[in-house]
Amino acid sequence: MSHYKWDYFKDVDGLRRARTLPLTECVADMKRWGLTCYVPTVLPNLPFADKQFDLTLSAHFLFTYAERLDYDFHIRTIKELARVTREEIRIFPTVDMDGNRYSWMI
Incomplete structure (x- = not known):
């Protein structure tokens, strides 16, 4: 992680939360709509x-x-x-x- 610039996310947990939310929302959307939108x-x-x-x-x-x-x-x-x-x-x-x-x- 030495190459990562920590000026937006304060720590690894903040980065993890920010990256997990879109994935969680995408999975929920795919479950809701199936392949009709994908x-x-x-x-x-x-x-x-x-x-x-x-x-x-x-x-x-x-x-x-x-x-x-x-x-x-x-x-x-x-x-x-x-x-x-x-x-x-x-x-x-x-x-x-x-x-x-x-x-x-x-």
Whole structure:
């Protein structure tokens, strides 16, 4: 945790609470609505039309698992996100689990 900046969350428990709440809310929403609001898919292929979304978000996936997902997977996934996105793609974080910058990122 030495790479983490503690200016927003005061401690690990605060970080844990902030990260757990959205997960808990998502699971509750999925239980309530089932797959009527969620589309299961496997990257790098998305079952959506070109430019279908104004904003696409990839949170805690790309770059985070760089040791498990190779360079080609990252490129294909980013191209696919670009295909389905009309305006803006947000990808974060851009570091792996140890806080190291993705080695192929310029």
